[in-house]
Amino acid sequence: MPIYTLAAAVEIETEIRKSRFIGIVMPVDNRVVAQVELERLRAQHRAATHVCWALMAGGHSGMSDDGEPSGTAGRPMLEVLRHHELDGVLAAVVRYYGGIKLGAGGLVRAYTDAIASALKQAQRIERIAYAEVEIAIDYADESQLRYWLQQKQYVLLGSSHDTLARLQVRLPLAELDQLKLALPRLASNASIREIM
Numbered sequence: 001m002p003i004y005t006l007a008a009a010v011e012i013e014t015e016i017r018k019s020r021f022i023g024i025v026m027p028v029d030n031r032v033v034a035q036v037e038l039e040r041l042r043a044q045h046r047a048a049t050h051v052c053w054a055l056m057a058g059g060h061s062g063m064s065d066d067g068e069p070s071g072t073a074g075r076p077m078l079e080v081l082r083h084h085e086l087d088g089v090l091a092a093v094v095r096y097y098g099g100i101k102l103g104a105g106g107l108v109r110a111y112t113d114a115i116a117s118a119l120k121q122a123q124r125i126e127r128i129a130y131a132e133v134e135i136a137i138d139y140a141d142e143s144q145l146r147y148w149l150q151q152k153q154y155v156l157l158g159s160s161h162d163t164l165a166r167l168q169v170r171l172p173l174a175e176l177d178q179l180k181l182a183l184p185r186l187a188s189n190a191s192i193r194e195i196m
Contacts, residue, residue, distance in 0.1 A: 052077065
């Protein structure tokens with residue numbers, strides 16, 4: 001089943017009972033990048049009452065209500081991301097309190113709607129995991145291997161030459177086994193090791 005991320009960040013703004021909600025969704029590679037983006041948002045919106053967030057990033061997912069009543073912001077936003085089958089996505093809502101309490105149900109709706117509205121404007125793209133490998137082969141087989149890699153549209157990251165030709169290649173992780181099976185046909189003396 002495919003997993004999706006976003007092509008680019010999207011920001012929307014809405015007002016609910018005098019409170020201003022700024023909903024932001026953006027692609028991020030990992031939790032470290034997400035934390036940097038959250039610090040940027042906090043610096044940009046110093047006067048905001050709350051900067052609540054949810055992150056889907058593989059095993060590094062998380063959420064924060066940032067002072068809102070427990071379970072009214074982070075978890076509902078995380079559920080919106082899950083419902084849209086997203087990964088590698090940070091959802092954040094910046095709230096400027098307008099003086100009228102919304103209650104727990106109103107807060108859940110406000111945070112959920114802010115993220116859902118931003119996602120309606122966002123372009124989803126399939127998230128593909130990549131592997132980087134180094135292939136060591138005899139010089140005589142290098143041109144044939146390069147041609148095959150080009151036909152498969154794998155990315156040649158670099159090469160080095162010592163007793164063997166060493167090609168650093170980036171390819172979809174799902175195709176790594178296919179490469180391992182094809183390599184003995186392409187080069188008689190070949191080895192492969194993952195570098196990422």
